[in-house]
Amino acid sequence: YIRKFPEEYGYRRMDIDWTPLFKLKVSVVETLSPGYPFGNLHWEGLEKEHTSDIVLPGLPTMEDIGVYPCEMESRMAWEIRPFKQESHYDEMVGEFPEPPPPTPISVANA
Incomplete structure (x- = not known):
């Protein structure tokens, strides 16, 4: 019933700037x-979940402030390095041959 009559259950949207008790609760x-x-319930999660993708006219974009997107492939070695088992060895693309595709098994042979 809360979806049909939200006001009866005390549900209302408020600006977070006008809710000091909610700010205290999160902290x-x-x-x-x-x-x-x-x-x-934490500040980082609130910021992540409640930030919209709407670009308002007149505000600077990421490119305007000097942040440019890069290719993900150029960053992966740097991002994955702490999680690698043997971080002293960097494999190269094409270093190992591609494995052959598996041979299909018919249902009659199984």
Whole structure:
């Protein structure tokens, strides 16, 4: 019924600037449990989930402030390096031959 009559259940949208108790609640939850916040309620999550993709006219874009997108392939070696098992060895593209595709097995032989 909350979807049909949200006002009867106390649901309303408010600007976060006018809700000091909610700001206090988020800060307390983040302080008590920084690694795994209760209810997934933390400032970073709020910013991530409630930021829109609407570009407002008159505001600078990422390119206007000097941030340019790059090819993901050029960054992968740097991003994955801490998670590699043997980080002393960097394989090259094409270093190993492509494995042959598996041979299909018919249902009658199985």
